[in-house]
Amino acid sequence: MAPLKALEAEYRILDPNFQAFCASHGIFSVEDFLIHDLYELAAFAEQQPTSENLKQGITQVLCIIDTQHQPWLNGMDLLDDALHNKHVLSTGCEGIDLLLGGGLREGQLTELVGPSSCGKTQVCLLAASNVATKHMGNVVYLDTGNSFSPQRIAQFVGHIAGHAFDEAGNIIFQRIMNSIVCHSVFDIFTMFNVLHRLVINFPSQLQKGGQVRLFIVDSISSLITPILGNSGSQGRALMISAGYMLKKLAHEHNVAVLVTNHTVGGERGIPKPALGQTWKSIPHVRLLLSCDHGNNVRSISVLRHPSMASGKAAKFSI
Numbered sequence: 195m196a197p198l199k200a201l202e203a204e205y206r207i208l209d210p211n212f213q214a215f216c217a218s219h220g221i222f223s224v225e226d227f228l229i230h231d232l233y234e235l236a237a238f239a240e241q242q243p244t245s246e247n248l249k250q251g252i253t254q255v256l257c258i259i260d261t262q263h264q265p266w267l268n269g270m271d272l273l274d275d276a277l278h279n280k281h282v283l284s285t286g287c288e289g290i291d292l293l294l295g296g297g298l299r300e301g302q303l304t305e306l307v308g309p310s311s312c313g314k315t316q317v318c319l320l321a322a323s324n325v326a327t328k329h330m331g332n333v334v335y336l337d338t339g340n341s342f343s344p345q346r347i348a349q350f351v352g353h354i355a356g357h358a359f360d361e362a363g364n365i366i367f368q369r370i371m372n373s374i375v376c377h378s379v380f381d382i383f384t385m386f387n388v389l390h391r392l393v394i395n396f397p398s399q400l401q402k403g404g405q406v407r408l409f410i411v412d413s414i415s416s417l418i419t420p421i422l423g424n425s426g427s428q429g430r431a432l433m434i435s436a437g438y439m440l441k442k443l444a445h446e447h448n449v450a451v452l453v454t455n456h457t458v459g460g461e462r463g464i465p466k467p468a469l470g471q472t473w474k475s476i477p478h479v480r481l482l483l484s485c486d487h488g489n490n491v492r493s494i495s496v497l498r499h500p501s502m503a504s505g506k507a508a509k510f511s512i
């Protein structure tokens with residue numbers, strides 16, 4: 195949040211006199227207000243010759259703080275929001291949809307965990323194709339490892355539509371393909387940039403040709419693992435910020451967010467999700483994907499879900 199000095203141009207009442215009064219109490223920014231006893235501050239203001247102006251200044255800063263945080267929502271508001279704004283998007287994969295009670299939920303961050311080559315990218319490409327074809331929604335796809343395949347998307351779209359596209363249908367095919375936007379992103383800072391641009395421009399830019407309904411990061415672990423290294427708390431802080439921004443995007447814009455995460459060897463060689471304990475609590479839904487390389491059958495099970503028992507599993511093939 196801004197230093198008080200930076201707000202003076204917009205809010206005249208936060209003049210140098212007010213700033214000096216705040217500075218004498220160790221308050222230099224809007225953030226500093228949050229950790230101060232404001233009743234005590236108001237009492238000090240009362241004793242000053244310019245008490246009226248100072249009290250107006252305090253009220254002004256509280257108004258600024260009010261506009262920064264989300265409004266409080268009671269249970270009824272949340273239920274209403276869930277029923278009217280947070281729809282379920284089918285992934286195009288029957289097994290996953292059945293397991294999740296319909297598919298990916300808007301407003302939630304869903305994480306797909308699995309070892310290399312188990313099919314995480316295939317599920318992402320299928321979900322993108324299905325949302326663009328069946329739900330007529332836009333999809334933003336962050337590809338971190340050059341694994342996005344437009345040919346595979348085209349194959350899925352043809353399969354979902356149930357037919358090859360003739361000349362007349364070509365316009366529909368082009369609309370579907372155009373509604374999936376892929377960004378190559380190789381570091382977390384570029385992802386922050388994309389998210390920032392998306393959130394800032396959301397209402398005008400992204401709803402023009404249909405709302406963005408699905409946001410995919412394949413894979414989140416390859417963006418986060420390099421910053422964890424030995425950098426300790428700084429890397430973890432960036433990881434938390436990434437999770438926070440993805441969840442903010444999901445909640446405030448009613449988008450389903452799907453990220454992938456690889457596995458690493460855990461105790462007794464049993465694979466476990468990478469990114470560790472700090473990340474564990476960030477996704478709303480965690481799914482573990484595995485595959486038997488002898489055939490095309492994949493298994494998926496629930497590791498974490500807000501309204502479902504862990505361990506529930508299904509099998510599917512793509």
Ligand SMILES: Nc1ncnc2c1ncn2[C@@H]1O[C@H](COP(=O)(O)OP(=O)(O)OP(=O)(O)O)[C@@H](O)[C@H]1O
Nearest residue numbers: 308309310311312313314315316317339341346456
């Ligand atoms: N065009 C295709 N048609 C059918 N199956 C495919 C096709 N392309 C890839 N696959 C299957 O998908 C598997 C690779 O899956 P995918 O790339 O989704 O794995 P991943 O879990 O994302 O792996 P990584 O973590 O290494 O990126 C291949 O082993 C192959 O069986």
